[in-house]
Amino acid sequence: MELKEAVLELIRRAATDLPPDIEKALQEAYEREDEGTPAKSVFKTILENVKLARENSTPICQDTGSLIFYIDFPVGEAEKTYREAIEWAAAEATKRQYLRPNAVDPITGKNSGNNVGKNAPYIHFHQWDKDEVRIRLMLKGGGSENVGIQYKLPDSNLKAGRDLKGVKKVIIDAVVKAQGFGCAPGTIGVGIGGDRVTSYALSKEQFFRKLNERNPNPEIAQLEEELYKELNELGIGPMGFGGKTTVLGVHIDAQHRHPATYYVAISYMCWAYRRKAMTIKNGEVTYAD
Amino acid sequence: MPIKLTTPISEEEIRKLKVGDEVLLSGTIVTARDQAHKLMVEEKPDFIREYLKDSVIYHCGPVVKKNDDGSWSFVAAGPTTSSREEPYQADVICEYQVRGVIGKGGMGPKTAEGLKKCGAVYFHAVGGAGSLIAKRVKKVKTVFKLEEFGTPEAFWVIEVEDFPVVVTMDAHGNSLHKQILEKSEAKAKELMGL
Numbered sequence: 001m002e003l004k005e006a007v008l009e010l011i012r013r014a015a016t017d018l019p020p021d022i023e024k025a026l027q028e029a030y031e032r033e034d035e036g037t038p039a040k041s042v043f044k045t046i047l048e049n050v051k052l053a054r055e056n057s058t059p060i061c062q063d064t065g066s067l068i069f070y071i072d073f074p075v076g077e078a079e080k081t082y083r084e085a086i087e088w089a090a091a092e093a094t095k096r097q098y099l100r101p102n103a104v105d106p107i108t109g110k111n112s113g114n115n116v117g118k119n120a121p122y123i124h125f126h127q128w129d130k131d132e133v134r135i136r137l138m139l140k141g142g143g144s145e146n147v148g149i150q151y152k153l154p155d156s157n158l159k160a161g162r163d164l165k166g167v168k169k170v171i172i173d174a175v176v177k178a179q180g181f182g183c184a185p186g187t188i189g190v191g192i193g194g195d196r197v198t199s200y201a202l203s204k205e206q207f208f209r210k211l212n213e214r215n216p217n218p219e220i221a222q223l224e225e226e227l228y229k230e231l232n233e234l235g236i237g238p239m240g241f242g243g244k245t246t247v248l249g250v251h252i253d254a255q256h257r258h259p260a261t262y263y264v265a266i267s268y269m270c271w272a273y274r275r276k277a278m279t280i281k282n283g284e285v286t287y288a289d
Numbered sequence: 290m291p292i293k294l295t296t297p298i299s300e301e302e303i304r305k306l307k308v309g310d311e312v313l314l315s316g317t318i319v320t321a322r323d324q325a326h327k328l329m330v331e332e333k334p335d336f337i338r339e340y341l342k343d344s345v346i347y348h349c350g351p352v353v354k355k356n357d358d359g360s361w362s363f364v365a366a367g368p369t370t371s372s373r374e375e376p377y378q379a380d381v382i383c384e385y386q387v388r389g390v391i392g393k394g395g396m397g398p399k400t401a402e403g404l405k406k407c408g409a410v411y412f413h414a415v416g417g418a419g420s421l422i423a424k425r426v427k428k429v430k431t432v433f434k435l436e437e438f439g440t441p442e443a444f445w446v447i448e449v450e451d452f453p454v455v456v457t458m459d460a461h462g463n464s465l466h467k468q469i470l471e472k473s474e475a476k477a478k479e480l481m482g483l
Contacts, residue, residue, distance in 0.1 A: 038309070038455055042415050045453070049421035053365075062352050062365035062419035097364045100352040101440055109324070111439025143370040143393075143416065159483060169481045176477045179470060181370050181394040183416040230480050234473040239393060239416055241455070242469050272417040 003081070006278060006285045007089035007135065011067070014137050014276040015059045015098045018050050019289035021211045022248065022273045026050070029185060029238070029245035039243030046238070046271060057098075061183075061272045064099040065139035067121035070208070072134040079125050082135075086123060090115040102142070124201075132281035138207055139274040144182035145267075149174050150200060153262040162262045164223055167192055167252075174266040175231050175247065180240020183270035187211065187249045188231070191265045193257035199265035206251035207269050208277075210289075215252060224250045238271070248273070291453070297343035298388045300408035306456045308463040312412060313451040317430065318345040318391070320445040322369055324438045326377040333384060336433055340446050341385040345412070348374065348392035350441025352419070353429070361429040363447065365419030368393040371411075379403025395457055395466030404460050411458035413465075425452045 001009075018026075030043035053060040067090055071082050091114035093099045103117040104110065115121065151170040153162045158173055160166035171190060178186065191202030214221040227250045237243025248271065257263070277288045294302065296316030306312070319340050321329070328334060351366040371378075371392030378390060378400045388409050390396075393416035404410060414422060426447050433444040457465040 038311075041311070041455075045415040045418050045421060049415070049418040052424070053420040056420065058420045058423070059352055059365040060419060061417040062350060062367050062423070063369065063417075064352065064365075097352050097354050100350065100365070104439065109438075111441070113439065141417075146370065158481065172477050172480055176470075176473050179394065179466065179473070180416075181372060183393065233480070234476050236469060236473050239413060240395065240466060240469055241413070241457070242465075242472075270417060 001285055003280075004085040004088045006280070007085050008092050010135060010137055010276055010278045010287065011089055011093040012057065012098045013287060014139050014274045015064050015093070016057050017054050018060060019273065019275060021289070023050055025211055025248045026271060029248070032244045037243065038241040039237045042238040042241060059098060059100070060274065061141060061270070062100060063141040063143065064102065065141040065274065066102060066145070067099075067115060068138045068140055068204070069121055069123045070126070070136040070205070071123060072126045072128045072130070074131055074133065075127055075129060077133075082125075083123060086121055087116045090121050132279055134277065134279050136208055136277040137275065138204070140204075141183070141270050141272065144186065144270040147178035147182035148200070148203075148265070148267045149177065150196065150263055150265045153264060164219065167264050168223060168227060170264050171227055171250070171266060172231065174268075175236070176234060178268055179236055182268045183272065184236055184240055185238055185245045185248050185271050187269040187273055188227070188247055188251065189267040189269065190250070190252040192252065192254040192263075194255045194263065195258070195261065196263060198255065199263040200267065202253055202255055203265040203267040206253055207267070207273070207275060209251050211249040213251075217254070220252050220254060224252050296345060298345075299343065300388065303388045303408055303410055304460045306410050306459055307461070308456055308459050308465050310456040312454050312456060314345065314391075314412070314454055315450045315452070316344070317446060317448050318347050320347045320349045320351065320443070320447065322348055322350055322442055323373055324442045325434070325444055326374045326381060328434075329381045329385070330377045337444055338385060341387050343386060343388050345389040345391060346381070346387055348390065351423070351445060353440055353445075361432065363423040363426040363429065366423040366426055367417050367419040368414040370394045371396050375400060379406075382409045383407040391452075391454055395464060401458055401462060401464055404458060405462050408460055410456050410460055412454035413457040414452070414454050422452065425449050
């Protein structure tokens, strides 16, 4: 298969087919809610919608999001090859209604109509020494992106210091502020440390982890588990209607920081957690969730 | 049992609704989001007046398909976050005599006041349920500002049948969103030891 056709298929899968770990978590959330509550009907609608989208190959959500690609490629290959294939695939996917045109020029207000523009789709390139290519794609909806937030510790309002206890407080605060605006139940990606940019980048990269895949650092893993339990005690529930499931998962990672700064960036992924991956080795394409 | 309502809806009918009521909505409604709301407040255009009177605004940026005969179909059409329209919504409701707004996430005190004053409610649809809701859109009647605003931001005048929504803000000043916010804030303070 040609590279551009393979990327088009990756986009189609990401927009129309939810990864199985997410669908399973939503099914379990449905079973937990009490009969006759708005939360129960919300999960029922969500599950019907996921099934319908997969069967008809139509977008799970009309906000097909921003396309964010992460490419790991062998030394010696050109970034340009991938950029060209991605731009073609994004435009073609828009034509076939797998994607909604979501690239707007902020100066003129004009929608490019095909998801291609300056820095759109956004591509993170990484060269590695394997002889295969890995392309990962995340479709990040605007509603959930808008509830992302960055904190600078210490935070006197929340009495949050520069330690994991402080980190925990700001994550709770972020989820309360997000309520149902970002299409709860969300998955929370957290980046501790780094500078303003890299803390956000780290928070977002957490969305390539499978649900409940814990951080190898035991202290962080424990914080993830505690937060998963406590955030679900907030009672915000699906869509902010109240209920037992407010988050599907919490993924945290940390990186070294400047002595003067302590950033905690929190990204929010809506229940329509769209991520897919593909690998190309010896001309063979394999897709993964 | 869900309450069935069809546009045009009278102010009297709307004022009967209460927070928590499940409604199946039918009839003609209009999609409008950020650019459309800004326009309706700043320039008060007349072209959309007849479609909005006693009808419903849907905060939605759909995925659409142009058919071979030139007509349009909705492919995916869930609600978008409503809070962005908070500065405009109350004025739009009163100016155009709108009886309801469909969106997600709920809206703030200014909109709540507008709903009470001018007789309208906030309907919550399931965010993200794009494929399912598109099935309830029976027809695209017309579209305004498509070229200027782009597909997601245009005014799509559509006919819906049994569109499932829940009343989360009524015309009596009640808001489910406010209740959940207050409860979750109290719980968060407890968890943070504040």
